[in-house]
Amino acid sequence: MTVLILTCEQDVTADMVVARLNAIGVPVLRLDPADLPGGVALSGEYVHGGFRGHLSAGGRLVSTSGLRSVWVRRPGVPGSRAVRPSAWLSEESAQALYGILRGTGARWMNHPDAAARARHKPWQLRLAQHAGLPVPATLITTFPQAARDFAERFPDLVVKTVSGTHPQDPPEAVPTSRVAPGTDFASVAFGPTLLQRRIAKRADIRLTAVGDRLLAARKPVAADAGPDEVDVRFTRAGTSWEPVDVPVRTAEAVHTYLRRARLAYGAFDFAEDADGIWWFLECNQSGQFGFVEIDTGQPIARTIAAWLARETQGNGRSAEHEGVAGV
Amino acid sequence: MTVLILTCEQDVTADMVVARLNAIGVPVLRLDPADLPGGVALSGEYVHGGFRGHLSAGGRLVSTSGLRSVWVRRPGVPGSRAVRPSAWLSEESAQALYGILRGTGARWMNHPDAAARARHKPWQLRLAQHAGLPVPATLITTFPQAARDFAERFPDLVVKTVSGTHPQDPPEAVPTSRVAPGTDFASVAFGPTLLQRRIAKRADIRLTAVGDRLLAARKPVAADAGPDEVDVRFTRAGTSWEPVDVPVRTAEAVHTYLRRARLAYGAFDFAEDADGIWWFLECNQSGQFGFVEIDTGQPIARTIAAWLARETQGNGRSAEHEGVAGV
Numbered sequence: 001m002t003v004l005i006l007t008c009e010q011d012v013t014a015d016m017v018v019a020r021l022n023a024i025g026v027p028v029l030r031l032d033p034a035d036l037p038g039g040v041a042l043s044g045e046y047v048h049g050g051f052r053g054h055l056s057a058g059g060r061l062v063s064t065s066g067l068r069s070v071w072v073r074r075p076g077v078p079g080s081r082a083v084r085p086s087a088w089l090s091e092e093s094a095q096a097l098y099g100i101l102r103g104t105g106a107r108w109m110n111h112p113d114a115a116a117r118a119r120h121k122p123w124q125l126r127l128a129q130h131a132g133l134p135v136p137a138t139l140i141t142t143f144p145q146a147a148r149d150f151a152e153r154f155p156d157l158v159v160k161t162v163s164g165t166h167p168q169d170p171p172e173a174v175p176t177s178r179v180a181p182g183t184d185f186a187s188v189a190f191g192p193t194l195l196q197r198r199i200a201k202r203a204d205i206r207l208t209a210v211g212d213r214l215l216a217a218r219k220p221v222a223a224d225a226g227p228d229e230v231d232v233r234f235t236r237a238g239t240s241w242e243p244v245d246v247p248v249r250t251a252e253a254v255h256t257y258l259r260r261a262r263l264a265y266g267a268f269d270f271a272e273d274a275d276g277i278w279w280f281l282e283c284n285q286s287g288q289f290g291f292v293e294i295d296t297g298q299p300i301a302r303t304i305a306a307w308l309a310r311e312t313q314g315n316g317r318s319a320e321h322e323g324v325a326g327v
Numbered sequence: 328m329t330v331l332i333l334t335c336e337q338d339v340t341a342d343m344v345v346a347r348l349n350a351i352g353v354p355v356l357r358l359d360p361a362d363l364p365g366g367v368a369l370s371g372e373y374v375h376g377g378f379r380g381h382l383s384a385g386g387r388l389v390s391t392s393g394l395r396s397v398w399v400r401r402p403g404v405p406g407s408r409a410v411r412p413s414a415w416l417s418e419e420s421a422q423a424l425y426g427i428l429r430g431t432g433a434r435w436m437n438h439p440d441a442a443a444r445a446r447h448k449p450w451q452l453r454l455a456q457h458a459g460l461p462v463p464a465t466l467i468t469t470f471p472q473a474a475r476d477f478a479e480r481f482p483d484l485v486v487k488t489v490s491g492t493h494p495q496d497p498p499e500a501v502p503t504s505r506v507a508p509g510t511d512f513a514s515v516a517f518g519p520t521l522l523q524r525r526i527a528k529r530a531d532i533r534l535t536a537v538g539d540r541l542l543a544a545r546k547p548v549a550a551d552a553g554p555d556e557v558d559v560r561f562t563r564a565g566t567s568w569e570p571v572d573v574p575v576r577t578a579e580a581v582h583t584y585l586r587r588a589r590l591a592y593g594a595f596d597f598a599e600d601a602d603g604i605w606w607f608l609e610c611n612q613s614g615q616f617g618f619v620e621i622d623t624g625q626p627i628a629r630t631i632a633a634w635l636a637r638e639t640q641g642n643g644r645s646a647e648h649e650g651v652a653g654v
Contacts, residue, residue: 036469037518043468045477046452054470082517089518095490096467096519099449113440122426125373140423141370142363143381150372163422190409191364191416192423 002062003308004055004106005030007073013290013301014073020305031057034076036093038083044100053100067106069308072115074286107264109307110285114262118285121162121194125280131256132249133280136271137197147185147195154197155181158230162194176231198230199279205270207246208289209258210303214251217292218244218272241295250278257283264307329389330635331382331433332357334400340617340628341400347632358384361403363420365410371427380427394433396635399442400613434591436634437612441589445612448489448521452607458583459576460607463598464524474512474522481524482508485557489521502558525557526606532597534573535616536585537630541578544619545571545599568622577605584610591634 003026007014014030021028031040035057044053044064053064078093079085098112110118117123121140128135139150140162151157160176178198185193207216221229222238246254250270258266267287270278289300330353334341341357348355358367362384371380371391380391405420406412425439437445444450448467455462466477467489478484487503505525512520534543548556549565573581577597585593594614597605616627 037516041469041516042519043466043470043473044449045468045473046449046456046462046465048464049456049462051453051456056470079518084517091490092488092519095447096449096469099447099489100467102444102447102450103453113444116443117429117440120422120426120429122371122373122423123429126378126430129373129376129378135373135376137375138373139370140427141372142368142423143370143383146370146372161419162426163418189364189368190411191406192369192419 001068001311002027002029002066004028004062004067004070004101005073006033006070006075008032008034008076011074013288014071016290016293016301017071017305017308020302021309024305024309026305026309029055029057029060029062031055032076032081033078033093033097034081036078036097037089038081042097042100044096044103051103053104064100064104064106067101067104068311069107069109070101070104071109071304071308072112072286107310109264109304111262111264115285118261118263118266118283119163121282124283127257127260128253128280128283131260132253133257134277135280136199139195140192141195142189142192144185144188147188147193150195151179151183151185154195156198156200156227157195158198160194160196162192178228178230198227199271199273200227201271201279202274203272205244205268205272205278206241206287206292207250207254207268207270208287208292208298208300209254209263209266209268210300211264211307212255213303213307214246214254215292215298215300215303216244216246217241217296217298241292243296243298247278261285265304328395328638329354329356329393331355331389331394331397331428332400333360333397333402335359335361335403338401340615341398343617343620343628344398344632344635347629348636351632351636353632353636356382356384356387356389358382359403359408360405360420360424361408363405363424364416365408369424369427371423371430378430380431391427391431391433394428394431395638396434396436397428397431398436398631398635399439434637436591436631438589438591442612445588445590445593445610446490448609451610454584454587455580455607455610458587459580460584461604462607463526466522467519468522469516469519471512471515474515474520477522478506478510478512481522483525483527483554484522485525487521487523489519505555505557525554526598526600527554528598528606529601530599532571532595532599532605533568533614533619534577534581534595534597535614535619535625535627536581536590536593536595537627538591538634539582540630540634541573541581542619542625542627542630543571543573544568544623544625568619570623570625574605588612592631 003021005014018028041056055062077090078097079090082089125135125138137154141147157179158176159179202221204219207214219241220239263285267284269281271281272278293300330348332341345355368383382389404417405424406417409416452462452465464481468474484506485503486506529548531546546568547566590612594611596608598608599605620627
């Protein structure tokens with residue numbers, strides 16, 4: 001049974017997982033959907049009520065019934081490296097590839113439906129609240145008056161993107177920033193704006209969840225950091241990430257979050273306040289983990305490899321996500 | 328409790344449903360996401376574990392907790408009618424609007440997750456097979472040799488699009504066509520191609536499903552039609568759509584399909600062969616129904632209005648789709 005990894009060629013973090021899978025003798029097919037059609041080929045046949053599917057890349061041919069798991073890492077846009085790329089070809093290629101893969105019994109990290117839903121920041125906030133995670137007071141609005149009222153109740157605010165895109169997408173890498181006192185909010189009418197009470201934090205927490213396994217790392221705020229240094233991705237180097245234990249109640253809430261979100265992988269960002277409370281900021285279902293593993297030595301790649309290699313069912317496989325495969 | 332309709336201004340089919348909702352006294356908020364930000368405004372507040380949301384359009388302000396259902400008809404791209412549109416603004420606006428709506432307890436026709444999944448033709452074919460609907464032998468491939476082998480086994484073939492886009496999207500309206508005998512399939516390597524055994528049909532069937540209600544219409548093939556007239560959307564006018572009863576086994580299979588697909592609405596296309604068998608061709612989760620209603624007089628708009636107006640739970644509302652709303 002093969003592990004299928006959908007990612008781009010330059011993805012060195014995936015290399016860490018592939019090396020691990022090779023070490024334990026698990027067959028891997030790694031491909032970039034950008035190479036379909038071309039270096040990647042596929043076929044799916046629906047005859048007499050049955051289905052047979054095949055995928056080929058790099059000279060290897062794999063039956064879709066022989067896939068044990070699919071890791072959706074950093075896949076390119078299907079069809080985008082074709083001789084004559086077009087939006088139409090991308091759509092056709094995406095539907096063919098993911099449509100066929102959806103019909104297999106493979107476990108997903110993460111399933112495309114769960115991944116698409118999990119990107120909605122408003123939905124994340126609501127789910128975190130329900131799961132029992134502390135969420136800083138937040139407003140998403142295009143009403144200037146609503147923003148002004150909110151700023152009156154919560155005078156110390158940060159502003160961040162609604163869609164929660166991350167630094168892998170350069171044109172949309174907008175850092176979370178502190179809102180200057182006396183800001184006039186007239187401009188929120190021109191685009192939905194997310195305002196959030198600033199947590200006076202003493203550390204950033206990155207919690208990486210792989211199936212049922214939680215690996216948390218903590219990065220103390222530099223002693224001389226000012227309150228405007230909000231976004232850990234854009235602050236100066238100095239302190240580094242250290243492993244940290246996950247409080248029991250937080251662990252329970254995170255498991256609840258993942259179960260309801262149907263995610264097998266999630267990278268949670270928390271802000272730790274002076275009382276030691278971990279405030280939920282976001283959960284990135286495709287968040288990077290290489291930098292944490294390098295700093296902390298935590299075995300994240302190995303844990304992902306073990307999850308992908310497992311033959312039995314687990315997170316990421318469910319009647320819902322399999323759709324008809326489990327029938 | 329209000330019915331929210333997401334569609335463009337030119338959508339006259341939606342007018343039929345709005346008129347019906349007005350007639351039975353159900354409040355309606357109709358808006359086009361293209362007008363967010365601008366004519367459409369929104370706000371969502373997450374404070375102390377709670378959530379309060381508002382939507383405004385056309386001078387009306389509605390609380391998201393007062394939404395009984397959401398009809399996703401023909402919505403424009405969020406942000407696309409802004410003063411300065413951009414991909415970034417569209418992404419932010421889409422995440423804000425749909426992210427907030429996902430957190431409400433409203434019933435959906437259809438839920439965005441179910442809708443996105445239901446667009447995958449390969450997934451449709453597999454689900455139809457499992458639900459017990461007859462599916463013509465089909466191949467989706469980029470392997471020329473697989474196409475040639477298939478054509479040898481099934482010499483009378485049609486070719487159609489994988490992504491199943493329909494005439495509402497002009498640049499992608501590719502009719503289903505008959506494959507000429509002796510076709511060389513070398514070009515399938517340049518794009519995934521869907522080949523399907525041609526059903527020698529005596530009629531086209533359009534079955535419109537609204538919740539548990541099935542309304543079917545039949546259009547006989549013109550007596551002088553040749554075997555190359557495959558696609559009912561592009562054939563000559565002549566015969567018209569007439570109401571037809573749904574065979575019991577087909578009805579059961581369609582209900583199974585909708586339940587597993589988690590769709591509250593679906594427009595099924597079948598080809599009826601000489602033995603009266605209905606062969607599944609596709610299910611369009613946002614298929615048009617106006618032309619059928621006009622030809623047959625079947626009360627589709629009224630049935631949709633009744634579904635949207637219902638206060639109780641039903642298709643389209645489920646623990647899965649509500650996500651956290653049902654907690």
